[in-house]
Amino acid sequence: MFENLIGQPEIKRQLEFYAEAYKKTSIIPFILLNGAKGLGKTEFLKSFSKSLTNVDGKPRPMLELNSSTIKNNQMFFEQIFLPIVQGNEITLFFDEAHALPKDLMMSFLSILNTERTSYKEFNWREFTFTFDFTKISMIFATTELDKLFPPLKDRLTVLDFKPYKANEIAEIISNRLPDVEFEEDLLTEIASTTRGNARSAVKRAKEIETYCETQNSTLFFKEEWNSLRKILGIKPLGITNTEMQVLEILAERGPSTLQTIAAVTGMSRSAIQRDAELYLLQRGLMRIDGHREITKAGMLVLKDVQGREADMLAQEADESNAPF
Amino acid sequence: MENTSLQSTLNETSEQSALKRGRGRPSGSNSFENVQIKQLLGLLSPEASIPVSKKWLRDTLGLMASERPIQTITYDYPIVSQPVETEEEEEKVQFAMHSFEE
Numbered sequence: 001m002f003e004n005l006i007g008q009p010e011i012k013r014q015l016e017f018y019a020e021a022y023k024k025t026s027i028i029p030f031i032l033l034n035g036a037k038g039l040g041k042t043e044f045l046k047s048f049s050k051s052l053t054n055v056d057g058k059p060r061p062m063l064e065l066n067s068s069t070i071k072n073n074q075m076f077f078e079q080i081f082l083p084i085v086q087g088n089e090i091t092l093f094f095d096e097a098h099a100l101p102k103d104l105m106m107s108f109l110s111i112l113n114t115e116r117t118s119y120k121e122f123n124w125r126e127f128t129f130t131f132d133f134t135k136i137s138m139i140f141a142t143t144e145l146d147k148l149f150p151p152l153k154d155r156l157t158v159l160d161f162k163p164y165k166a167n168e169i170a171e172i173i174s175n176r177l178p179d180v181e182f183e184e185d186l187l188t189e190i191a192s193t194t195r196g197n198a199r200s201a202v203k204r205a206k207e208i209e210t211y212c213e214t215q216n217s218t219l220f221f222k223e224e225w226n227s228l229r230k231i232l233g234i235k236p237l238g239i240t241n242t243e244m245q246v247l248e249i250l251a252e253r254g255p256s257t258l259q260t261i262a263a264v265t266g267m268s269r270s271a272i273q274r275d276a277e278l279y280l281l282q283r284g285l286m287r288i289d290g291h292r293e294i295t296k297a298g299m300l301v302l303k304d305v306q307g308r309e310a311d312m313l314a315q316e317a318d319e320s321n322a323p324f
Numbered sequence: 325m326e327n328t329s330l331q332s333t334l335n336e337t338s339e340q341s342a343l344k345r346g347r348g349r350p351s352g353s354n355s356f357e358n359v360q361i362k363q364l365l366g367l368l369s370p371e372a373s374i375p376v377s378k379k380w381l382r383d384t385l386g387l388m389a390s391e392r393p394i395q396t397i398t399y400d401y402p403i404v405s406q407p408v409e410t411e412e413e414e415e416k417v418q419f420a421m422h423s424f425e426e
Contacts, residue, residue: 046422049424069415075415
């Protein structure tokens with residue numbers, strides 16, 4: 001079922017279990033896929049959904065809904081349920097389910113409260129809508145589990161996606177580029193710049209492919225990687241310019257408050273916490289002990305980046321001063 | 325010619341108001357005169373605001389003016405127009421269907 005997908009062994013086991021149970025019962029639990037963007041929620045779901053077959057033996061189609069565009073019950077029932085879902089065998093996939101409107105979440109509390117049956121009738125205004133869960137599979141996904149209405153979350157079976165390991169990312173990149181030959185261990189270094197994110201890995205593979213095409217070469221060694229890093233500004237561990245800025249402030253000013261960092265960067269406190277500090281803390285590049293401080297690992301990364309930038313500037317200066 | 329006739333009507337009205345004495349409106353007197361739109365247009369631009377009675381608005385055109393505050397209501401020329409139906413753009417749910425059939 002997941003032969004083309006790398007990583008997430010727990011998710012694979014759980015979904016394979018539900019797919020196997022579906023063959024006997026024709027129902028699956030109400031699943032909630034939880035995890036950061038780019039971890040492969042939709043890709044895993046597509047493979048899973050393909051394995052669910054309808055009465056006619058054909059794969060059950062999946063309707064992927066952008067939850068934030070459903071503003072109320074009326075939009076869901078009038079635009080989705082009546083014309084597309086009612087009377088059909090289908091999987092409903094609510095992406096970014098935390099953005100569902102409150103009234104639809106409340107309706108789902110009733111609809112998904114099935115206990116022993118696989119059938120639910122739901123009355124809305126003067127209409128009665130029938131949910132036969134042998135025909136309708138309902139799956140949700142979110143990147144912000146804390147924003148999902150807790151009673152709704154309680155009715156769902158939560159599957160947590162985890163960040164990818166370096167070797168998994170390396171495998172994703174190498175699978176995408178079967179014709180490219182990599183220097184030994186280089187893939188692991190490249191993988192470290194994707195932040196454990198499968199989508200970033202695919203994007204990086206595309207960048208390498210483009211680079212190789214422009215160079216008319218299928219060899220990708222350290223030299224090529226350094227050249228690509230320089231062109232695209234790829235930093236160690238894939239840290240962003242904003243994260244670099246925070247590290248620089250902490251290195252220059254010593255232990256600082258969030259307010260100081262916000263004042264120097266011009267960003268809001270919440271943006272700094274969400275967009276910069278989270279990853280720096282995860283990677284042990286800074287710590288919060290009353291004040292914000294850069295760690296030794298953070299200093300090493302900072303010096304590495306600054307050293308590379310200084311080399312680049314020196315190289316550019318040499319090139320511009322070189323005689324014709 | 326028509327404009328001259330309108331002017332004389334207006335002059336008569338102001339003379340009558342100058343002769344008014346005592347309190348209230350004398351029996352049988354009328355505050356309004358019937359005027360042709362084309363006569364008014366000879367004196368005013370199509371964009372001009374003109375005061376009309378709320379009763380006339382209600383009885384003749386079926387329009388209702390707000391009671392307070394008292395204000396001049398400007399209607400686009402021509403005065404008698406069909407109500408314009410505005411169709412609001414319906415919000416759409418974004419979705420994608422994956423069929424998986426080979």
